[in-house]
Amino acid sequence: MVEQVTHPLSKYLRADMMPHIWCPGCGNGIVLNCFVHALDELKTDLDKLVVVSGIGCIGRTAGYTNTDSFHTTHGRAIAFATGVKLASPELEVVIVSGDGDLFAIGGNHFIHAARRNIGVKVICANNFNYGMTGGQLGPTTPLESLTTTSPYGNIEHPFNLVHLAAAAGAIYVARWTTLHVRRLTQSMKKMMQKEGFCFIEVISPCPEIFGRYNKMRTGLEMMEWFKKASVVESFSDPAKAEITKEKIVVGEFVDTQKLSYEKLFHEKIAQINERSIQ
Amino acid sequence: MPSKRSLLTGAHFMNGDVACAEGAIAAGCRFFAGYPITPATEIAEHLSQRMPEFGGIYIQMEDEIASMAAVLGASYAGLKAMTATSGPGFSLMQENIGLAVMTETPCVIVDIMRGGPSTGQPTLPGQQDVMQARWGSHGDYATVALAPSSVQEMFDLTLEAFNLAETYRVPAMLLGDEIVAHMYEKLVIPPPDKLRIVNRKRPNVPREEYMPFKPDEDLVPPMACFGEGYHFHATGLTHDERGYPQTSSSEAQQKLVTRLCNKIRKNEDKIIRVEETMLDDADVAVVAYGIVARSALSAVRKAREKGIKAGLLRLITLWPFPEKRVAQLAEQTKAIVVPEMNCGQMVLEVERKAKETPVAFLSKLGEEPHTPLEILEEIRRNS
Ligand SMILES: Cc1ncc(C[n+]2csc(CCOP(=O)(O)OP(=O)(O)O)c2C)c(N)n1
Ligand code: SF4
Ligand SMILES: [Mg+2]
Numbered sequence: 001m002v003e004q005v006t007h008p009l010s011k012y013l014r015a016d017m018m019p020h021i022w023c024p025g026c027g028n029g030i031v032l033n034c035f036v037h038a039l040d041e042l043k044t045d046l047d048k049l050v051v052v053s054g055i056g057c058i059g060r061t062a063g064y065t066n067t068d069s070f071h072t073t074h075g076r077a078i079a080f081a082t083g084v085k086l087a088s089p090e091l092e093v094v095i096v097s098g099d100g101d102l103f104a105i106g107g108n109h110f111i112h113a114a115r116r117n118i119g120v121k122v123i124c125a126n127n128f129n130y131g132m133t134g135g136q137l138g139p140t141t142p143l144e145s146l147t148t149t150s151p152y153g154n155i156e157h158p159f160n161l162v163h164l165a166a167a168a169g170a171i172y173v174a175r176w177t178t179l180h181v182r183r184l185t186q187s188m189k190k191m192m193q194k195e196g197f198c199f200i201e202v203i204s205p206c207p208e209i210f211g212r213y214n215k216m217r218t219g220l221e222m223m224e225w226f227k228k229a230s231v232v233e234s235f236s237d238p239a240k241a242e243i244t245k246e247k248i249v250v251g252e253f254v255d256t257q258k259l260s261y262e263k264l265f266h267e268k269i270a271q272i273n274e275r276s277i278q
Numbered sequence: 279m280p281s282k283r284s285l286l287t288g289a290h291f292m293n294g295d296v297a298c299a300e301g302a303i304a305a306g307c308r309f310f311a312g313y314p315i316t317p318a319t320e321i322a323e324h325l326s327q328r329m330p331e332f333g334g335i336y337i338q339m340e341d342e343i344a345s346m347a348a349v350l351g352a353s354y355a356g357l358k359a360m361t362a363t364s365g366p367g368f369s370l371m372q373e374n375i376g377l378a379v380m381t382e383t384p385c386v387i388v389d390i391m392r393g394g395p396s397t398g399q400p401t402l403p404g405q406q407d408v409m410q411a412r413w414g415s416h417g418d419y420a421t422v423a424l425a426p427s428s429v430q431e432m433f434d435l436t437l438e439a440f441n442l443a444e445t446y447r448v449p450a451m452l453l454g455d456e457i458v459a460h461m462y463e464k465l466v467i468p469p470p471d472k473l474r475i476v477n478r479k480r481p482n483v484p485r486e487e488y489m490p491f492k493p494d495e496d497l498v499p500p501m502a503c504f505g506e507g508y509h510f511h512a513t514g515l516t517h518d519e520r521g522y523p524q525t526s527s528s529e530a531q532q533k534l535v536t537r538l539c540n541k542i543r544k545n546e547d548k549i550i551r552v553e554e555t556m557l558d559d560a561d562v563a564v565v566a567y568g569i570v571a572r573s574a575l576s577a578v579r580k581a582r583e584k585g586i587k588a589g590l591l592r593l594i595t596l597w598p599f600p601e602k603r604v605a606q607l608a609e610q611t612k613a614i615v616v617p618e619m620n621c622g623q624m625v626l627e628v629e630r631k632a633k634e635t636p637v638a639f640l641s642k643l644g645e646e647p648h649t650p651l652e653i654l655e656e657i658r659r660n661s
Contacts, residue, residue, distance in 0.1 A: 014511070016520075017522055046509065047505065047506070047507040047509075048505055052351075063523065066509055067509055068505065068508065068509055068510060069511045069512075070354060070381075071511070071512070071513035071515065071523075072347065072350075072377065072514065073373055073374060073376075073377050073514055076344070076347040076373075076377075079344035079345075079347035079351075080347040080348065080351040081351060082348045082351060083309065083311060083347065083348030083351025083355065083359070084352065084354065084355045084504060085351075086335045086337060086352065087309055087351065087352035087359075088355040088356065088504060088505055090505070091355065091504060108340050108341065108344070109340065109347075112340040265330075268330055269330045269333055273283070273333070
């Protein structure tokens, strides 16, 4: 008789939703893996965790995590999560979504949630394109990259996501690649212990499409680029945190504290009701 | 002095927007997300003051797309939630109204109709969004929309919209217009124990057995909320009873979408409300709703004074449409008159059921609803 053993982290995943939809060599599995390790190391109360995703390949993450989870319309994960967090501030609300979802169609929600300092935690798998719809250019596609809708080379300037997040008011901002699994996991742990709007960008390989169009046909080749180009420059100026063929600046860029929106709101409620009792 | 937390039980002279806001509070709404827009802004302003007094949340979002999304999030976190807007914002909300339909999220959307299309006439009334309320989001679905025609009904029907939203797990809509929203009238707010408040059905099975989209006999699944330990998944993708995506199963699509439509259709006798005046022996029936129904009532009375047997069917529920009653009326009457502040929307529904009976449509756009005399004239022409 073979003894049945379950993986120690299986309780964090919905096994009955497997197999997942991701391609071989995709970075999304690493993002999810680091996330569940972070949950495990923090001994997170799964009953009090809500995972929200938008639409995209990485957007399936909400479905794969064995907590309360919600898969919104494209781009609306942060706006949905804002409602959750304000209604139930005791819940830990984590958004896992893509570069297109969070910064093209959902860009407005991102900057306003950061500005308000709503206490939700955002993890963005940045694969430089729209994986789910077959590899079109997106708001983080590097200049001159080839995609299915920039066949002559991209002429749009990409967002620098960590600079954007810092400028909009996030209290914690970091960037890692899927090569930096330990640091990424530590960063996720740190983020989940903070109160306020936090953001982690994970540079993630999409070998199946972005890689194929840009001479990096396998996950391994993309990871080799990350290895060769990544430089840890923690707490350097996020405005200068470039992503080029030669250099990918990674690290933590912001780690600060200010009262979250939900805290301020619930303080106001307490004040108002105290006054009315007097 | 009443405590700040109490409902404003008693008689008031109030405008419709404020009455709507108080109706929401009375219904137990504790979350409002919105974006300012004429002629619905006063609802947001009033709730920004009142919500915190009840320990509830008010947030002004960055747009109406976000407002609607936040309302869904709050509802799934266990609060009764609503938003309020007018045409341009209602258009932006359609995307997540569809998500509310698909994820069976109870919530209330107030649309105070102004003149459209586009920015149109912000300070003037309209009834141009009634088809959008039915069909505005893509895909097939059925939902609920109510049309108040007085300040009192802005209160009563807002409360009713919450009850319907919670009963059927749907986005329920209140379609007011600029006039009912801005006019001042007498409003009586009953004491809390005289209000009928409905709360969503809760799961009654062990957590491990809970299936978030497994319906009861009434076709409505009991609803667990975030943070209660059920570890459930909800998605805008077509899904099975577990809430798991089923993107290539025809059977799953057939089953889910049919149920989403049927949970309203099969319960429509319980949902539909109309007000009938002098219809028993009527030769001419007027079908009207919202502010226009008040002119229509006056027109019908004047017609009776002149010996014309006219009656009024006032639609309180626009959706689901009271098609059985309209079909009966068509058999009984010589003609049906439909005045609307649009270019012909609900009249299409009336025509669909009227069969051979002639239907006269009376359009009016701009500042004022039809006068009683204009409607009387049309009754006379058709009598
Ligand atoms: C309103 C709307 N527009 C377009 C789409 C089609 N769509 C699905 S996923 C996607 C892009 C996702 O890109 P990203 O967020 O980067 O995720 P990835 O697939 O790369 O992980 C788009 C455009 C949609 N679902 N909804
Ligand atoms: S298309 Fe790209 S991002 Fe999507 S699963 Fe495949 S490799 Fe991953
Ligand atoms: Mg992407």
